[in-house]
Amino acid sequence: MADAAAPVRPPLSHRLSFRIESLVVLLVLCTAMAVLSPYFLSVSNFLNILLATATIGVLAIGATFVICAAGIDLSLGSVLGLSGVVGAIFSVKLEVPWPMALVAGLATGAAAGFVNGILVTRGGIPAFIVTLGMLGIARGLALILTNGQAVYGLDPALVFLGQGRPWGVPMPALVFLLVALVTHWLLAYTRFGRYTLVIGDNEAAARAMGIRVERHKVALYTLSGLLAGTAGILFMARVNAGDPTAGLGYELTAITAAIIGGTNLFGGRGSILGTFIGALVMGVLQNGLNLLAVQSYYQQMAIGTVLIFAVWLDQSSRRRGR
Amino acid sequence: MTLLELDGVQKRFGAVEALRGVTLAVDAGEVVALVGDNGAGKSTLMKTITGVYRPDGGAIRFEGQDITGLEPGAIRARGIEMIYQDLALARQQDVAANIFLGREPVRRLLGVLPMIDRRRIETEALRMVRRLGARLPSVHYEVGLLSGGQQQSVAIARALTFDPKLVIMDEPTAALAVREVEHVLELIRELRRQRIGVILISHRLTDVFAVADRIVALRQGMVIADERAAATTMQEVVAHIVGAH
Ligand SMILES: Nc1ncnc2c1ncn2[C@@H]1O[C@H](COP(=O)(O)OP(=O)(O)OP(=O)(O)O)[C@@H](O)[C@H]1O
Ligand SMILES: [Mg+2]
Numbered sequence: 001m002a003d004a005a006a007p008v009r010p011p012l013s014h015r016l017s018f019r020i021e022s023l024v025v026l027l028v029l030c031t032a033m034a035v036l037s038p039y040f041l042s043v044s045n046f047l048n049i050l051l052a053t054a055t056i057g058v059l060a061i062g063a064t065f066v067i068c069a070a071g072i073d074l075s076l077g078s079v080l081g082l083s084g085v086v087g088a089i090f091s092v093k094l095e096v097p098w099p100m101a102l103v104a105g106l107a108t109g110a111a112a113g114f115v116n117g118i119l120v121t122r123g124g125i126p127a128f129i130v131t132l133g134m135l136g137i138a139r140g141l142a143l144i145l146t147n148g149q150a151v152y153g154l155d156p157a158l159v160f161l162g163q164g165r166p167w168g169v170p171m172p173a174l175v176f177l178l179v180a181l182v183t184h185w186l187l188a189y190t191r192f193g194r195y196t197l198v199i200g201d202n203e204a205a206a207r208a209m210g211i212r213v214e215r216h217k218v219a220l221y222t223l224s225g226l227l228a229g230t231a232g233i234l235f236m237a238r239v240n241a242g243d244p245t246a247g248l249g250y251e252l253t254a255i256t257a258a259i260i261g262g263t264n265l266f267g268g269r270g271s272i273l274g275t276f277i278g279a280l281v282m283g284v285l286q287n288g289l290n291l292l293a294v295q296s297y298y299q300q301m302a303i304g305t306v307l308i309f310a311v312w313l314d315q316s317s318r319r320r321g322r
Numbered sequence: 323m324t325l326l327e328l329d330g331v332q333k334r335f336g337a338v339e340a341l342r343g344v345t346l347a348v349d350a351g352e353v354v355a356l357v358g359d360n361g362a363g364k365s366t367l368m369k370t371i372t373g374v375y376r377p378d379g380g381a382i383r384f385e386g387q388d389i390t391g392l393e394p395g396a397i398r399a400r401g402i403e404m405i406y407q408d409l410a411l412a413r414q415q416d417v418a419a420n421i422f423l424g425r426e427p428v429r430r431l432l433g434v435l436p437m438i439d440r441r442r443i444e445t446e447a448l449r450m451v452r453r454l455g456a457r458l459p460s461v462h463y464e465v466g467l468l469s470g471g472q473q474q475s476v477a478i479a480r481a482l483t484f485d486p487k488l489v490i491m492d493e494p495t496a497a498l499a500v501r502e503v504e505h506v507l508e509l510i511r512e513l514r515r516q517r518i519g520v521i522l523i524s525h526r527l528t529d530v531f532a533v534a535d536r537i538v539a540l541r542q543g544m545v546i547a548d549e550r551a552a553a554t555t556m557q558e559v560v561a562h563i564v565g566a567h
Pocket of ligand 1: 335338340358359360361362363364365366367407
């Protein structure tokens with residue numbers, strides 16, 4: 001054993017905050033798609049993938065923060081739907097200026113997340129149950145508010161958020177990149193991010209070292225809800241409607257993307273860079289299956305399989321000591 | 323000068339009365355050993371001092387000020403550090419991050435964006451590790467990959483890095499080799515020379531007699547003996563612990 005004076009460099013896999021495998025998977029997937037479909041390797045398809053990944057990607061970032069702290073948020077997809085519906089109702093039915101509709105949608109997401117956080121910390125109810133309950137509540141509320149009918153006729157400024165293409169790049173892709181940059185800084189470089197990981201690693205230690213664990217968890221669930229709200233606005237803007245069934249089952253894809261990116265399902269490790277790659281994997285997978293005209297029923301199965309496989313791979317490599 | 327005063331501290335967990343009115347004082351520069359059987363309440367008592375548990379009754383004073391019921395962060399900020407029995411380390415964080423846990427220095431990128439100052443954490447952690455003579459491969463190593471003894475060194479380094487006034491050690495030498503145990507005992511003497519108060523919990527009575535000024539025995543949540551180390555013997559202390567008196 002060497003002395004501290006002669007530092008030993010830890011293995012590469014420990015210095016990187018994401019799994020190299022996820023990058024390999026992404027490259028393999030892209031190569032396979034390029035061979036299988038002549039349309040895959042085109043700029044317009046690449047932008048399509050980014051566009052399709054944006055909603056899931058923003059959602060997956062929310063999932064990453066919560067899972068890093070050893071929590072879980074199953075309500076992501078439903079909160080996405082509710083936020084979009086609220087945004088659309090404010091814009092179409094209440095006819096408020098578009099920035100207010102935007103804020104209303106985001107605030108709805110944040111509020112749902114805040115309620116999740118309070119119930120998990122103050123109520124002492126497992127996150128799995130709280131967010132499963134919220135999954136039902138938010139979806140039900142979205143259906144009630146709209147009578148089950150999509151709300152059409154958004155302000156053009158809102159539609160631009162989903163369909164606009166400054167410099168040819170879809171707006172949702174730009175928003176996704178911006179959100180990824182900000183959250184990467186937050187998770188990787190700030191105290192907030194480090195405490196998120198430490199809480200997921202050893203909650204008792206975090207508390208003993210003076211970290212306000214409860215307050216932090218409330219902030220995390222609120223952030224997750226806010227990101228679901230952001231994804232909800234993007235979705236609403238892209239389809240130009242407040243659809244109460246928007247984001248149905250998206251939590252599955254979002255959590256899968258986070259896990260593929262190297263987020264430890266049991267907390268303590270994860271990165272936005274990894275989740276970004278994981279989201280692209282899911283985007284390419286869905287895009288490829290679409291190009292190959294595979295029915296969406298099969299796509300659901302594919303995503304579920306990938307999730308289980310990713311967790312299995314992660315766990316078995318951890319057991320081997322990586 | 324009295325550094326820490328406990329006055330009738332009580333703590334219960336449901337039906338279990340873990341502490342039944344503990345009264346105890348520690349002076350600056352004094353090494354107090356706390357002994358007692360498994361489950362006597364030693365760890366619980368220390369965690370009520372550090373704010374991890376809120377006492378159900380009694381008062382805790384530090385440097386003359388009431389600190390009862392304060393949060394762990396506020397109590398650390400006043401200069402009380404503890405080496406926890408389970409070490410309280412984040413296994414997936416590296417050595418440097420663990421040493422600075424809860425006290426990360428922050429710099430501002432371009433004068434605005436706050437970021438944890440990693441370079442400062444690394445250099446200062448390295449300096450501390452070297453000063454303690456701890457045998458660690460690198461401060462960049464994930465703590466979970468270290469041996470039990472090495473992890474204990476990290477917990478010790480964390481407790482000593484921020485100029486504490488009182489250091490509580492809950493079985494700090496349980497996983498250490500002979501050379502490292504000697505080192506910790508020497509550290510405790512050094513702390514005493516610097517007028518820092520020390521509470522040492524240990525089942526190894528030879529270590530206790532090697533460094534302690536006073537020995538306090540706890541049984542079923544009560545202080546049953548509080549004596550000067552020089553005025554008692556190992557047999558007597560053992561008798562207190564097992565309850566033969
Ligand atoms: N968080 C808790 N919840 C419920 N009971 C607890 C808790 N912590 C401690 N106890 C109980 O309080 C009593 C005192 O435990 P404590 O850990 O303080 O003992 P100890 O003196 O440190 O023992 P050891 O020498 O084994 O470390 C025990 O009966 C224990 O079961
Ligand atoms: Mg104990």
